[in-house]
Amino acid sequence: xxxxxxxxxxxxVPEGAIASLNCxxxxxxxxSFFWYRQYSGKSPELIMSIYSNGDKEDxxxxxxxxxxxxxxxxxxxxxxxxxxxxxxxxxxxxxxxFGDGTTLTVKP
Amino acid sequence: xxxxxxxxxxLVQPVGSPLxxxxxxxxxxxxxxxxxRQAAGRGLQLLFYSVGIGQISSEVPQNLSASRPQxxxxxxxxxxxxxSDSGFYLCAWSIAGGVGNTIYFGEGSWLTVV
Numbered sequence: 151x152x153x154x155x156x157x158x159x160x161x162x163v164p165e166g167a168i169a170s171l172n173c174x175x176x177x178x179x180x181x182s183f184f185w186y187r188q189y190s191g192k193s194p195e196l197i198m199s200i201y202s203n204g205d206k207e208d209x210x211x212x213x214x215x216x217x218x219x220x221x222x223x224x225x226x227x228x229x230x231x232x233x234x235x236x237x238x239x240x241x242x243x244x245x246x247x248f249g250d251g252t253t254l255t256v257k258p
Numbered sequence: 259x260x261x262x263x264x265x266x267x268x269l270v271q272p273v274g275s276p277l278x279x280x281x282x283x284x285x286x287x288x289x290x291x292x293x294x295r296q297a298a299g300r301g302l303q304l305l306f307y308s309v310g311i312g313q314i315s316s317e318v319p320q321n322l323s324a325s326r327p328q329x330x331x332x333x334x335x336x337x338x339x340x341x342s343d344s345g346f347y348l349c350a351w352s353i354a355g356g357v358g359n360t361i362y363f364g365e366g367s368w369l370t371v372v
Contacts, residue, residue, distance in 0.1 A: 184360060193348055193363040194302075238302070246352075246361050250301035 153177060154241050156249035164257050169226040171252050173239030176220070182242040183215055183222045187235045188251065194238055198224070229256045260285035264349045264364030271371055277322075277336040279367050281349030284330065289351040291332040292361065293324055296346040308332060309354060344371045 156173050163169045171185075182201055186194035200206045200213040200222065212225040222241075226233055236251040264281045271277060283289050293305040304317045306324035314324050321340060325333045332349055347367045352359040 182359075191368075193366040196360055196362065199360055240361070242359075245304075245307070247304075248302040 152249075153247045154239055154249040156237075156239050156252045158250060159253040160255055161252055162255045162257060163229050165229060165231060167229050167256075169229045169233065169254055169256070171224040171226075171237050171239075171254065172221060173223065173241075173249055174221045175239075175241040175247075177241065178217075178220065180217075180220075180241045182246075183213070184240040184242070184246070185211075185213060185222075185224045186238040186240060186248075187233075188238060189235045197237075226254075229254075231256045231258050260351070260362070262349060262351055262362060262364040264367055266367060267365060268368040269370070271339050271369065273341055273371055274338045277334070277339050277343070277369070279334040279347055279349070279369075281332045281334075281364055282330055283332075283351045286330070286351070286353070288329060288354050290354050290359070291326060291330075292348075292350040292352075293332065293334045294348040294350060294363075296348065298345070302348070306334070339369075339371045341371050344369055 154175050184199045185197045187197050188194040198213045200215045203215050203217055206213045210227045214223045234256050236253045238251045239249040240246045261284045291308045294302045295305055296302050308314050308326045311326050322336050349364040350361045352361045
Protein backbone atom coordinates (compact mmCIF):
# COMPACT_ATOMS: atom_id res chain seq x y z
CA UNK A 151 0.00 0.00 0.00
CA UNK A 152 1.31 3.40 -0.95
CA UNK A 153 1.73 5.92 1.83
CA UNK A 154 -0.33 8.51 -0.06
CA UNK A 155 -2.87 7.41 -2.65
CA UNK A 156 -4.73 9.44 -5.22
CA UNK A 157 -6.89 8.43 -8.16
CA UNK A 158 -4.73 9.03 -11.21
CA UNK A 159 -7.70 10.13 -13.29
CA UNK A 160 -8.06 11.71 -15.64
CA UNK A 161 -10.94 13.53 -14.03
CA UNK A 162 -12.98 15.54 -16.49
CA VAL A 163 -15.54 18.15 -15.51
CA PRO A 164 -17.38 20.81 -17.50
CA GLU A 165 -16.57 24.45 -16.98
CA GLY A 166 -18.43 25.87 -14.01
CA ALA A 167 -18.82 22.51 -12.25
CA ILE A 168 -17.32 21.40 -8.94
CA ALA A 169 -14.22 19.23 -9.21
CA SER A 170 -13.58 16.87 -6.30
CA LEU A 171 -10.12 15.44 -5.75
CA ASN A 172 -9.42 12.85 -3.08
CA CYS A 173 -6.38 11.58 -1.25
CA UNK A 174 -5.92 8.88 1.41
CA UNK A 175 -2.88 8.30 3.58
CA UNK A 176 -1.62 5.46 5.70
CA UNK A 177 0.33 7.10 8.53
CA UNK A 178 -2.04 8.00 11.36
CA UNK A 179 0.66 10.21 12.83
CA UNK A 180 0.49 12.59 9.87
CA UNK A 181 -0.02 16.15 10.98
CA SER A 182 0.16 18.37 7.92
CA PHE A 183 -1.51 18.11 4.55
CA PHE A 184 -0.93 20.02 1.36
CA TRP A 185 -2.39 20.34 -2.11
CA TYR A 186 -0.18 21.35 -5.02
CA ARG A 187 -1.09 22.14 -8.59
CA GLN A 188 1.30 21.17 -11.38
CA TYR A 189 0.81 22.37 -14.91
CA SER A 190 2.28 20.19 -17.64
CA GLY A 191 6.03 20.69 -17.83
CA LYS A 192 6.14 22.98 -14.79
CA SER A 193 7.04 22.58 -11.16
CA PRO A 194 4.39 22.07 -8.45
CA GLU A 195 2.97 25.14 -6.76
CA LEU A 196 1.23 25.19 -3.41
CA ILE A 197 -2.53 25.73 -3.44
CA MET A 198 -3.48 25.06 0.15
CA SER A 199 -2.35 23.57 3.41
CA ILE A 200 -4.58 22.14 6.13
CA TYR A 201 -3.71 20.93 9.60
CA SER A 202 -7.00 20.48 11.48
CA ASN A 203 -10.07 18.37 10.86
CA GLY A 204 -12.77 20.14 8.91
CA ASP A 205 -12.87 22.50 5.98
CA LYS A 206 -10.57 25.29 4.94
CA GLU A 207 -11.65 27.65 2.19
CA ASP A 208 -9.55 29.89 -0.03
CA UNK A 209 -11.41 31.49 -2.88
CA UNK A 210 -12.75 28.76 -5.16
CA UNK A 211 -10.74 26.09 -3.35
CA UNK A 212 -11.83 24.15 -0.26
CA UNK A 213 -9.65 21.58 1.45
CA UNK A 214 -11.31 19.02 3.69
CA UNK A 215 -9.51 16.90 6.26
CA UNK A 216 -10.77 13.86 8.15
CA UNK A 217 -8.00 12.36 10.25
CA UNK A 218 -10.17 9.56 11.63
CA UNK A 219 -10.83 8.30 8.12
CA UNK A 220 -7.35 9.31 6.93
CA UNK A 221 -8.41 11.26 3.92
CA UNK A 222 -8.02 14.75 2.62
CA UNK A 223 -9.87 16.22 -0.32
CA UNK A 224 -9.80 19.31 -2.49
CA UNK A 225 -12.92 20.86 -3.96
CA UNK A 226 -12.67 23.35 -6.80
CA UNK A 227 -15.84 25.35 -7.32
CA UNK A 228 -16.76 27.05 -10.59
CA UNK A 229 -14.03 25.10 -12.37
CA UNK A 230 -12.24 26.95 -15.15
CA UNK A 231 -10.21 25.61 -18.09
CA UNK A 232 -7.17 27.18 -16.42
CA UNK A 233 -7.66 24.72 -13.55
CA UNK A 234 -6.70 21.88 -15.90
CA UNK A 235 -3.56 20.44 -14.31
CA UNK A 236 -2.30 17.60 -12.17
CA UNK A 237 -3.07 17.99 -8.47
CA UNK A 238 -0.65 16.50 -5.98
CA UNK A 239 -1.53 15.63 -2.41
CA UNK A 240 1.30 15.76 0.13
CA UNK A 241 1.24 14.44 3.67
CA UNK A 242 3.80 15.23 6.32
CA UNK A 243 4.75 12.97 9.20
CA UNK A 244 8.26 14.20 9.84
CA UNK A 245 8.89 14.56 6.13
CA UNK A 246 6.56 15.07 3.24
CA UNK A 247 5.33 12.24 1.03
CA PHE A 248 3.58 13.00 -2.23
CA GLY A 249 0.86 11.11 -4.02
CA ASP A 250 1.22 10.42 -7.73
CA GLY A 251 -1.35 13.09 -8.57
CA THR A 252 -4.77 13.34 -10.18
CA THR A 253 -5.02 14.88 -13.62
CA LEU A 254 -7.96 17.25 -13.96
CA THR A 255 -9.35 18.45 -17.27
CA VAL A 256 -11.95 21.22 -17.31
CA LYS A 257 -13.81 21.31 -20.61
CA PRO A 258 -15.16 24.65 -21.89
CA UNK B 259 10.58 37.07 0.36
CA UNK B 260 12.20 33.74 -0.31
CA UNK B 261 13.09 32.58 -3.79
CA UNK B 262 14.63 29.44 -5.17
CA UNK B 263 16.58 29.19 -8.39
CA UNK B 264 17.57 26.05 -10.20
CA UNK B 265 19.64 25.55 -13.34
CA UNK B 266 20.06 24.52 -16.04
CA UNK B 267 16.42 24.35 -17.09
CA UNK B 268 16.96 21.69 -19.71
CA LEU B 269 19.85 19.53 -20.76
CA VAL B 270 20.51 16.58 -23.02
CA GLN B 271 23.39 14.41 -21.97
CA PRO B 272 24.89 11.22 -23.44
CA VAL B 273 24.95 8.02 -21.44
CA GLY B 274 28.08 7.86 -19.30
CA SER B 275 28.57 11.61 -19.11
CA PRO B 276 28.66 13.54 -15.82
CA LEU B 277 25.84 15.66 -14.42
CA UNK B 278 25.68 18.74 -12.26
CA UNK B 279 22.45 20.50 -11.32
CA UNK B 280 22.60 23.47 -9.01
CA UNK B 281 20.08 25.16 -6.80
CA UNK B 282 20.24 28.23 -4.58
CA UNK B 283 17.75 29.68 -2.13
CA UNK B 284 17.55 33.35 -1.24
CA UNK B 285 15.82 35.16 1.57
CA UNK B 286 16.12 32.53 4.29
CA UNK B 287 18.81 30.95 6.43
CA UNK B 288 19.49 27.31 7.22
CA UNK B 289 16.67 25.92 5.10
CA UNK B 290 15.97 22.25 4.63
CA UNK B 291 16.84 21.42 1.03
CA UNK B 292 15.56 18.62 -1.17
CA UNK B 293 16.12 17.01 -4.54
CA UNK B 294 13.16 15.24 -6.12
CA ARG B 295 12.84 13.40 -9.42
CA GLN B 296 9.67 13.02 -11.40
CA ALA B 297 9.57 10.50 -14.21
CA ALA B 298 7.18 11.20 -17.08
CA GLY B 299 3.58 10.92 -15.86
CA ARG B 300 4.65 9.83 -12.41
CA GLY B 301 4.76 11.22 -8.89
CA LEU B 302 7.60 12.84 -7.02
CA GLN B 303 10.42 10.67 -5.74
CA LEU B 304 12.56 12.14 -2.96
CA LEU B 305 16.21 11.59 -3.79
CA PHE B 306 18.12 13.57 -1.16
CA TYR B 307 17.44 15.98 1.64
CA SER B 308 19.71 18.14 3.74
CA VAL B 309 19.23 19.86 7.08
CA GLY B 310 22.55 21.70 7.05
CA ILE B 311 25.89 22.23 5.35
CA GLY B 312 27.52 18.90 4.57
CA GLN B 313 24.55 16.95 5.96
CA ILE B 314 22.99 14.83 3.22
CA SER B 315 20.48 12.00 3.57
CA SER B 316 19.89 9.69 0.64
CA GLU B 317 16.46 8.19 0.19
CA VAL B 318 17.10 5.73 -2.62
CA PRO B 319 20.20 3.92 -3.86
CA GLN B 320 21.30 5.20 -7.24
CA ASN B 321 24.25 6.60 -9.13
CA LEU B 322 23.42 10.15 -8.09
CA SER B 323 24.95 12.14 -5.26
CA ALA B 324 24.19 15.45 -3.60
CA SER B 325 26.29 18.04 -1.85
CA ARG B 326 25.59 21.17 0.16
CA PRO B 327 28.77 23.24 0.13
CA GLN B 328 27.05 26.39 1.41
CA UNK B 329 23.99 27.04 3.55
CA UNK B 330 21.71 27.90 0.65
CA UNK B 331 23.32 25.90 -2.16
CA UNK B 332 22.42 22.36 -3.10
CA UNK B 333 24.03 20.41 -5.93
CA UNK B 334 22.97 17.16 -7.58
CA UNK B 335 25.68 15.24 -9.38
CA UNK B 336 26.45 12.06 -11.22
CA UNK B 337 29.74 10.74 -12.50
CA UNK B 338 28.16 8.58 -15.22
CA UNK B 339 24.59 9.03 -16.33
CA UNK B 340 22.28 6.13 -17.18
CA UNK B 341 19.31 6.20 -19.52
CA SER B 342 17.08 5.66 -16.48
CA ASP B 343 18.29 8.96 -15.01
CA SER B 344 16.13 10.88 -17.48
CA GLY B 345 13.39 12.87 -15.85
CA PHE B 346 12.31 16.14 -14.31
CA TYR B 347 14.52 17.12 -11.37
CA LEU B 348 13.17 19.48 -8.76
CA CYS B 349 15.05 21.28 -6.05
CA ALA B 350 12.94 22.38 -3.11
CA TRP B 351 13.25 24.03 0.29
CA SER B 352 11.37 24.30 3.54
CA ILE B 353 11.85 26.08 6.83
CA ALA B 354 14.04 24.07 9.17
CA GLY B 355 12.59 22.34 12.19
CA GLY B 356 9.08 21.62 13.42
CA VAL B 357 6.23 20.15 11.46
CA GLY B 358 3.82 21.54 8.97
CA ASN B 359 6.55 23.19 6.96
CA THR B 360 5.53 23.79 3.40
CA ILE B 361 7.85 22.62 0.66
CA TYR B 362 8.51 25.15 -2.10
CA PHE B 363 9.85 24.04 -5.45
CA GLY B 364 12.26 25.53 -7.93
CA GLU B 365 11.50 25.75 -11.61
CA GLY B 366 12.85 22.27 -12.33
CA SER B 367 15.43 20.83 -14.70
CA TRP B 368 14.52 18.55 -17.56
CA LEU B 369 17.21 15.93 -18.11
CA THR B 370 17.23 13.69 -21.15
CA VAL B 371 19.91 11.03 -21.28
CA VAL B 372 20.53 9.76 -24.81
